[in-house]
Amino acid sequence: MTAQVIKKVVIAGGGTAGWCAAAGLSRLMGPLLDITLIESADIGIIGVGEATIPTIRTFHALINVDEQDFMKATNGTFKLGIDFENWARDGDHYFHSFGVTGKAPWMAPFHNLWLEARAQGFGGSFDDYSLELQAARAGKFQIHKNLPLSYAYQFDAGLYGKYLRKLSEATGVKRIEDNITGVDQNPETGFITALILASGEVVEGDLFIDCTGFRGLLIEQTLKAGWEDWGHWLPTDRALAVQTRSDKPIKPSTRVIAHGEGWRWRIPLQTRVGNGLIYSSAYLSDEEAEERLRTLLDEPMVAEPRLVKYKTGRRKTFWDKNCIAMGLSSSFVEPLESTSIHLFQRSVLHLVQNFPFFGVTDALAAHYNDLSLQELEYARDFVILHYKLNQRPETFWKDRAAMAVPDDLQARIDLFRESGVAFQGPGELFRVDSWAQVMFGQRLEPRGWHRFGAFMNREELTGVFDGLKKTVDHFVAQMTPHDAFIKQYCPTTVER
Numbered sequence: 001m002t003a004q005v006i007k008k009v010v011i012a013g014g015g016t017a018g019w020c021a022a023a024g025l026s027r028l029m030g031p032l033l034d035i036t037l038i039e040s041a042d043i044g045i046i047g048v049g050e051a052t053i054p055t056i057r058t059f060h061a062l063i064n065v066d067e068q069d070f071m072k073a074t075n076g077t078f079k080l081g082i083d084f085e086n087w088a089r090d091g092d093h094y095f096h097s098f099g100v101t102g103k104a105p106w107m108a109p110f111h112n113l114w115l116e117a118r119a120q121g122f123g124g125s126f127d128d129y130s131l132e133l134q135a136a137r138a139g140k141f142q143i144h145k146n147l148p149l150s151y152a153y154q155f156d157a158g159l160y161g162k163y164l165r166k167l168s169e170a171t172g173v174k175r176i177e178d179n180i181t182g183v184d185q186n187p188e189t190g191f192i193t194a195l196i197l198a199s200g201e202v203v204e205g206d207l208f209i210d211c212t213g214f215r216g217l218l219i220e221q222t223l224k225a226g227w228e229d230w231g232h233w234l235p236t237d238r239a240l241a242v243q244t245r246s247d248k249p250i251k252p253s254t255r256v257i258a259h260g261e262g263w264r265w266r267i268p269l270q271t272r273v274g275n276g277l278i279y280s281s282a283y284l285s286d287e288e289a290e291e292r293l294r295t296l297l298d299e300p301m302v303a304e305p306r307l308v309k310y311k312t313g314r315r316k317t318f319w320d321k322n323c324i325a326m327g328l329s330s331s332f333v334e335p336l337e338s339t340s341i342h343l344f345q346r347s348v349l350h351l352v353q354n355f356p357f358f359g360v361t362d363a364l365a366a367h368y369n370d371l372s373l374q375e376l377e378y379a380r381d382f383v384i385l386h387y388k389l390n391q392r393p394e395t396f397w398k399d400r401a402a403m404a405v406p407d408d409l410q411a412r413i414d415l416f417r418e419s420g421v422a423f424q425g426p427g428e429l430f431r432v433d434s435w436a437q438v439m440f441g442q443r444l445e446p447r448g449w450h451r452f453g454a455f456m457n458r459e460e461l462t463g464v465f466d467g468l469k470k471t472v473d474h475f476v477a478q479m480t481p482h483d484a485f486i487k488q489y490c491p492t493t494v495e496r
């Protein structure tokens, strides 16, 4: 039998991406690998990724995470979607829910039926037919086998890393705390052979995973993969992050509220709230941003705001030679739709499915790069959509409305505007329901739609909508307030 060539995996960086890679690889392929993770206490982590999307539950199920244990340890709350305020215009309000809206036959999605009803003067609000949306608005939540909610989590990023570290170390991951000061390469192939640490220790490996954040110590500083900048589509580049007290009932959703030069987030955890002001430094100074953040916060701050600088874009190659970049070292879309943790958890799973046991080949790396790029570009386009479709009066927003967007996205916008068709591409994260909710929310009005609703008479059609709404209302009425559910199911073990 041919011998396994790649066995020693070295993960550079212990932020959320590094520990997700360590937990994923060790728990899914542990006996076949020898995994070391190096992290630096001096450099620390970015520590702002606190909102997720439902696919995190698939990752957790695969690596056997106990939900209650994880929620207690990370100050976690549940998330049924994202509440958008002031996005298309000041005063607008829409919700991107994680669930399915309504019910439809195979012919076309539900929003077509709703458009048909609306044209006939009834059908209510599109929001009435999403269980997750109505539950979030009512501040309710439940986990029950007869009530399959599509949900994600909000948690403390630092505590999540620690939790994954515990799981990883229990499955044999070796952790070294030190600074990486040098990288050894094979002079002929350019493959990385070892990382040199400040202590003088040399950590050899067969495969290196770069999770060193935006600096991209291996993928960029060593291998010079190159960076494709997306600043012309997604020009925000700064966040002022701050924690506040938690004085209000804890809603199972993230709030994102547009302001004149960007937007701000509010992510409720069990004992505190994470807040941040996202802006573009080309349109707003740091001083103005801080002043704005202080006036907009709903609750008193428990620490001073922290400035985080970032850039949107991607490495031109994610897997180069025997190095794979994951997390911020590989790409960043911008945090609006909480796609970052999802994307690197997908990277871990792609690597597990395409692991180079018998050596790195160009074909394997190219396949991995293609898969990753397609998923990333879908997520990028979905986020750009929110910026492009706005009618706000400020220069920042007018510039976004006027910008040329990627061709595929423009084609999707035109398709929906002309015919009401929305679709989920192969391997794409966001479903038709997500595209429809955001397009409607951003005031994109379709000129046409599929007329399968016209096969029913008015009475039948009204019956369908009434029945759907009654079902949603009935289930929401049965649910528990989110706070009370958390207290009973997963009270935090984090000290207040």
Ligand SMILES: Cc1cc2nc3c(=O)[nH]c(=O)nc-3n(C[C@H](O)[C@H](O)[C@H](O)COP(=O)(O)OP(=O)(O)OC[C@H]3O[C@@H](n4cnc5c(N)ncnc54)[C@H](O)[C@@H]3O)c2cc1C
Pocket: 012, 013, 014, 015, 016, 017, 018, 038, 039, 040, 041, 043, 044, 045, 046, 047, 048, 049, 050, 051, 052, 157, 178, 179, 180, 181, 211, 212, 213, 214, 215, 217, 238, 239, 276, 308, 309, 310, 326, 327, 328, 329, 335, 338, 339, 340, 341, 342
């Ligand atoms: C403003 C903002 C808000 C965000 N919000 C969300 C969100 O809500 N949801 C979401 O999914 N994502 C979000 N993200 C993205 C998310 O924060 C990151 O994807 C996630 O934290 C992963 O970061 P990372 O592990 O790649 O990098 P980092 O957290 O920067 O970790 C880098 C690691 O590399 C180590 N390191 C670096 N250099 C060296 C060296 N020389 N020697 C040794 N170790 C080294 C560091 O010590 C650290 O451990 C947000 C990002 C930003 C900027």
